[in-house]
Amino acid sequence: EAQVTQNPRYLITVTGKKLTVTCSQNMNHEYMSWYRQDPGLGLRQIYYSMNVEVTDKGDVPEGYKVSRKEKRNFPLILESPSPNQTSLYFCASSQTYRGSNYGYTFGSGTRLTVV
């Protein structure tokens, strides 16, 4: 089944403790991106990647890092999480940055709470 897999689905952590949210896709997509969803703000892009070793900042990159060493994986790293990073996170992929006739494929989301 074609899908984007995010892990974990839920995570509660403490301020300052480094964490990684994994994202993997099995569709050989070139484009991958991370979003955070907050009430009243919709989804805001954190980082995106056009292809392996090509990443760039989105609208809200502060406090996050990403890497794209392999085409299928695009992990999101929070080096020192803070409470304002409590949010619902989504990973998405598509063949191109324009999306496709099937849109962008999103993962199921990761609900992160930083206390």
Added chain:
Amino acid sequence: AQKVTQAQTEISVVEKEDVTLDCVYETRDTTYYLFWYKQPPSGELVFLIRRNSFDEQNEISGRYSWNFQKSTSSFNFTITASQVVDSAVYFCALSDYKLSFGAGTTVTVRA
């Protein structure tokens, strides 16, 4: 600057009523794509439609229809004869050089 505006924060209707969700966008590009996504209470994002900037034909898919008007930079979405299962948050999105979402409209359909 690229921007997507969904002015309606919440809409509440009774089952079988029609509901129209507004989406207005801004972009400097002549080539772009517009999307609608549904987010039910379970939280996943469900793709509904993609429309490119050169195709202004309206689209109908079952009880869903979309009205794309380049002249007013709008891409509105109508649910006809709404059902309780239509209750969700609906997002409009624009892709030119990146994908940007509106803030979303919460639709509640009451039985």
